[in-house]
Amino acid sequence: MARGRKEKKKKERPPPPPRFSSAWFLDWLRTLIFAAVIFVVFRTFLLATFVITSGSMEDTLQVGDFLLVNRVSLGSPIPLTNFRVPGYAEPEHGDIIVFRADHSPGLDIVKRTLGLPGDTLRMDGGTLYRNGVALDEPYVRRDPRSPDSTDARMVWQTAHLVPDPTRGEYEPTRDTWGPIVIPGERYFMLGDNRDSSLDSRFWGLVERKKMRGTPFFIYYSYDREALKPIRFLTAMRPGRIGPSPD
Numbered sequence: 001m002a003r004g005r006k007e008k009k010k011k012e013r014p015p016p017p018p019r020f021s022s023a024w025f026l027d028w029l030r031t032l033i034f035a036a037v038i039f040v041v042f043r044t045f046l047l048a049t050f051v052i053t054s055g056s057m058e059d060t061l062q063v064g065d066f067l068l069v070n071r072v073s074l075g076s077p078i079p080l081t082n083f084r085v086p087g088y089a090e091p092e093h094g095d096i097i098v099f100r101a102d103h104s105p106g107l108d109i110v111k112r113t114l115g116l117p118g119d120t121l122r123m124d125g126g127t128l129y130r131n132g133v134a135l136d137e138p139y140v141r142r143d144p145r146s147p148d149s150t151d152a153r154m155v156w157q158t159a160h161l162v163p164d165p166t167r168g169e170y171e172p173t174r175d176t177w178g179p180i181v182i183p184g185e186r187y188f189m190l191g192d193n194r195d196s197s198l199d200s201r202f203w204g205l206v207e208r209k210k211m212r213g214t215p216f217f218i219y220y221s222y223d224r225e226a227l228k229p230i231r232f233l234t235a236m237r238p239g240r241i242g243p244s245p246d
Helices: 002-006 022-046 152-160
Strands: 047-051 065-070 096-100 108-115 120-124 127-130 177-181 186-190 211-221
Touching: 047 211, 108 127, 152 177
Parallel strands: none
Antiparallel strands: 047 065, 065 211, 096 108, 096 211, 108 186, 120 127, 120 177
16 A cells, blocks of 8 residues: 555646637637648758759759759748848859849759859850869750851840950850859859850859759659640659759
């Protein structure tokens, strides 16, 4: 008996509230609010998803690839403020990055980082030169059937041209332009499908604060142009599932 009195009684859990009672609804409301907060924090600061809908990054990324994007690496903006959570890395040459497009508000796009602040870039006949050195770009896809062309949108480059008193009228083309100097906090982004990509050549530089993250994993992929019913299931590309290519 003495031993029994010394034993502490275990606290019994209160019974769950009756279904559809006010207490039951309150419990569910708390659970839903907690789940919503976790989801918002997760999507805002940690991880995002992105779907490739254009061929500008082929063959590295293909139309129908579903990507996981690391938002921690480059830092994330804090909603409704001008502040952002610092990241643990800065963009480097060759990084594939998802960013918010100035030329199309509300749209996120993905390109490869080819110019950092302070770099001098030019292109001659489709070959990209950075700081005077021709780049070896094995990831680039070219279309010999697509002729070079001018584009009025490229006039933005004029403000960043390297001074040259012998230069006449500046007439850039898709494959021949520059040299331009990349200013601070700005980045030059190009698509790997070089002849079918609207990128920094046309709409300009990307602000550092507009960068949203780096893709790191393809979690699903299917051929959106396959002539099959229910392509999402019947035209799967399981071989593409895995770490995102560089």
